[in-house]
Amino acid sequence: MQFDRKDKSDTTLLKLYRHLLFPRMVEEKMLILLRQGRIGKWFSGIGQEAIAVGSTLAMDSTEYILPMHRNLGVFTSRHIPLKRLMAQWQGKVSGFTKGRDRSFHFGTQDYRIIGMISHLGPQLALADGIALANILRNKSSATLVFTGEGATSEGDFHEAVNVAAVWNLPVIFLIENNGYGLSTPTSEQYKCANLVDKAIGYGIKGVQIDGNNILEVYDTITELAKEMRTNPGPVLLECKTFRMRGHEEASGLKYVPQDLITEWAAKDPLSNYTDYLIAEGLLDSTQIAAIKLEFKRAIDADVEAAFNEPEPEASPERELADMYYPYQEEPVLPGTTQTEKRYLDAITDALDLSMQQHENLVIMGQDVADYGGAFKITEGFSTRFGKGRVRNTPICESAIVGTALGLSINGFKAVVEMQFADFVTCGFNQIVNNLAKTHYRWGEKADVVVRMPTGAGTGAGPFHSQSNEAWFTKTPGLKIVYPAFPYDAKGLLIAAINDPNPVLYFEHKFLYRSLTGPVPDGNYTCEIGKANLLRTGSQFTIITYGLGVHWSLAYLDQHPGLSATLLNLCSLQPWDQAAVAAAVKTSGKVIILHEDTLGSGFGAEIAAWISEHCFEHLDAPVMRCASLDTAIPMHKTLEDSFLAKSRLAETVEKLLSY
Template sequence: MIQPHQNYTRQQAIDLYKHLLLPRRIEERMLKLLRQNKISKWFSGIGQEAISVGVTEALHKQDYLLPMHRNLGLFTTRGVDLYKLFCQWLGKADGFTGGRDRSFHFGVPEKRIVGMISHLAATIPVADGLALASQLRNEGFVACSFCGDGATSEGEFHEALNLAAVWKLPVIFIIENNGYGLSTPTNEQYACNDLVDRALGYGLGGMKVDGNNIFEVMDAIRKARKSALNGTPTLIEAKTFRMRGHEEASGTFYVPDEKFEEWKKKDPIDRFSQWLQAEQGITEKELESIKEEVDSSFLPQLDRALEAEDPKFDLNAEKQRLFSPVIFRNTAEPTSSTSEKRFVDAIQFSLQQAFEEDDDFLIMGQDIAEYGGVFKVTEGFVDQFGKDRIRNTPIIEAGALGCAVGLALEGLKPIVEMQFADFISCGYNQIINNISKAQYRWMPPLNITVRAPHGAGVGAGPFHSQSPEGWFMQHPGLKIVVPATVKDAQNLLYSSLHDPNPVLFFEHKKLYRSIREMTPDQCVPEPLGQAKVRREGHDATIVTYGMGLHWAQDIASAYAEKGFELEVVDLRCLAPLDFETVQQSVVKTNKVLLLQEPSATLGPMSELSSLIMEQCFEHLDAPVLRCSSHDMPIPYNPELEKEYLADARLQETLDKLLAY
């Protein structure tokens, strides 16, 4: 029989039993609704309630919880509004995501709950960010992240655990080892005896507990919380069993019958009720009465949710959820001083001004502290702002980006430096599935800036020269900024840092030290998403951005000597895309060449070409032409690279356009 390590009054014991019983009774009712086709899917936590309830009971109310599919008891024990909870599962308008996401894919900020996404392990690094916020501000709360045994094979699990250990964060990681990742048994998932064995390798504390014994779970969490606040994060493996399928449609045919018989004897609610009867003198009649009381606490809310309204699609309202309004509050005194700056100097200047003005800014990345980053953008920042705000990370991308989500949720303003933009692919999951969709689903605004040195022309080969900015254009919820001038590098970065929404800021490596400009010694914020006409003309329009602007200006100057006046439009931002400025120029010149550094297929200009054909067709005197780099990896040898880049075919393409 299970036994607590502390004394419980009769009422305390009954209250704990109610907390265990409530998610079980709700689940049993939801399974009926599933069979009636009133909900579309259900991931059952029956048999695992002691973990969710025990963890939540043992933690403090200010501690963060980052649950998964089978943690209903966490929500009910934290007192989440049951009507809204039922509406969420039913896809109703009054659900936490208003029908925009399903099941447990939501959070409740006021209850310190950060919801999951389908990509397992993706929210584990978020716990690091929340814990780091606690550590930096000395607020004394911990973050507790859940995952299943299957998710421990994901890269973000390992990155998050390693980062937590290195930074000694107040975080607890809980593995609910229920024996199967969907249908794959644990012996086909990992070769160590227990998953908690991994704790030692990371330098974490480690505990293995009986996940069906609520008292043991609670004792472990109390110890882990104390340890985490003292600088030793803890990995807890809770051994349990999934009494139903991964989700109801998958069934349980792959599980031997004897497994169910074995674990049925360890049912956490049965074990607790036996303890209640043996140690607290609770009778069968009282237990039945408690069950009726628990049912009456949620059934009216469920009935109400079943009758609630479905959401209605309003395109404007849906789009407004993508971004929060931008309000600049620049209180700095105006200055008339200017100085000559290189592109890299302008970026450094912008960061420095923001960091001096607001202590909530911090930057994370590889080698950015004492070394100053591989391009020396943050050189000297450690001496000025300290190691807490200028943070070297291990060689991770996803872990740092997920950490940034947690920091932003706590009101900090994290910047993540990708050492090279090429490496952003290692963090693609976080950017696309956590960050870009966050506010649309349920989160508050995330002030996250991702800096990414991109571009070719420096003989760096196929893994240090890519321009991946176009990869992100099809994912609403991100702003994508690509400056081409020193002044834009300075002001658009400053604007990005103060934008409450996620911004990807691409900095061309070849421009870092090759262009100079006199700029004010003060950053001036402006709204993101405004293109600029860099050169007036009437014979044709070249639309471009980034390095393309310099190619366009050079050829426009050369063709002016031949009597052609070319208009050059610099997009500056790929999202939001200022199509109005492009449209006005096309209507004026009637011919357009779209110039980009990335390869042609699915590059940013492919989208722009479609928009021009759809909305400006009647004003065109020639086909829309694109000039792009070749559809191939970027070669290393400078002669090969020169012929690869779009600039090598710009004159040929322009001549074709003008001759049409």
């Protein structure tokens, strides 16, 4: 291994040594504790430390780094106290996740480190969002994100690198190619000779280096970061290295040929660099022993201090509260003037006002800029607010949701448009595992609204008509709203954008141009979690939302002799339990109506809650009226038969017969 000090001072060379040695000694301590049974799991980065340490010291301390779980050197080189890291690993309250997550699955704004989730690839797009925020505020800054060679096979890798390339984002995508994804060798993971070759396909710079040479890592990333601060654009950096321990200690290394282990042991980053410094006359055995003793004492003290901290005490109330970023919604009352508007125009109005109110708000989605979106909701926005804040995206739902989270982490708000709610499947993981869990895991907000053009009635078939709100209503950490009128559409969207928590905003496509109503001019909000009582009657109650509200109104208008209570939920998470209970008590007979399919639809949750909490007020079983448990057909005759509307009359008749 050849080391080139270039113009580095002796002090810098020794600083690199100390930063390289410390995480190695911490790891050796962890392996002892593992054998003693004092810890339960450990993901070792022994043999890879030069990458984490060299890259971190090359970056400015104010620049974000997004590491993986073998990158202990990132955390120690950013001077996070070992006691707190140990508390994190042991699940103590003083750790970064309060015992809610393990290892390096956390972030910390204080140290500009954003940790991974176990799905690996999704963290790459967060780096895009962080870098985009810096571009939008004209801040000269680089962002560094780690991934392993295994995750380069994931679609999230492709999406994130492609977005960064198209948008010229200053991101270093660092691949730690350590030879194995758990037990799968690189020969079974990709066909190209080197992963750096993938850069060609994205039209970006690619660099391959010896990841075990700390000076090469440090110098390369210093230069790459310096260049992209003034000339933004991504770089794909492949660092060749080797994992000298198992994927985690329990898995061992039996699948690795011994000659390969021997070969890479000779390339150990610490021993080689130590030999180099000795040869340069900068270290001797006495100095090394003194540094190791200093580190050992500090490590032993911090480890034991963390062990001695009390275990966390469970508090269901605290756990529930911490699913969401603290936010007290301040209602904005509507003014006295109003204009008749279409449902679609109310949404446009809300976005327009919010873009004016929040200068840090970014709208992203397919065709949302010059074209104005598939439904023309953002038409003219790119001219008014600029293409920096109204951004066309490639077809990459996962990356754009991840980018939105990265924007939020770096001080922005984001609205993401799913061209159709059906396409959210391609961004599902980012929503349910990143947006929904971020605050609970490490206290960071996820200031993102995902617009979901939803629903049937237009003959669009199985892939453009689904009502998929129930996929998300069971996911803690998300807020979900579903306006039925232009008034709600505007007020709920403004409220959702104001809220620093992730909100899924379902907007019914059938209502876009078919429904008009009075909409107050100017700014106002509708409270998230608050239902609207539309009618009061004594014979039966309909609880519904979305297009179901209009089916109910039409049915009741056609049957003026019926006396019914009609409750529009408006919000599905949180939902208005008090309003539901009051509506049940007006009649004692309840229908829950929704467009989604019957089986495990959101109505099942409402029905179960009513049965549990309002049983004494019921005069009949709670009935659900929903769509067929099939995919949505295209032909109008088939679609009409599929939809819950076709069964509303018979459900009412059955209920009233009790």
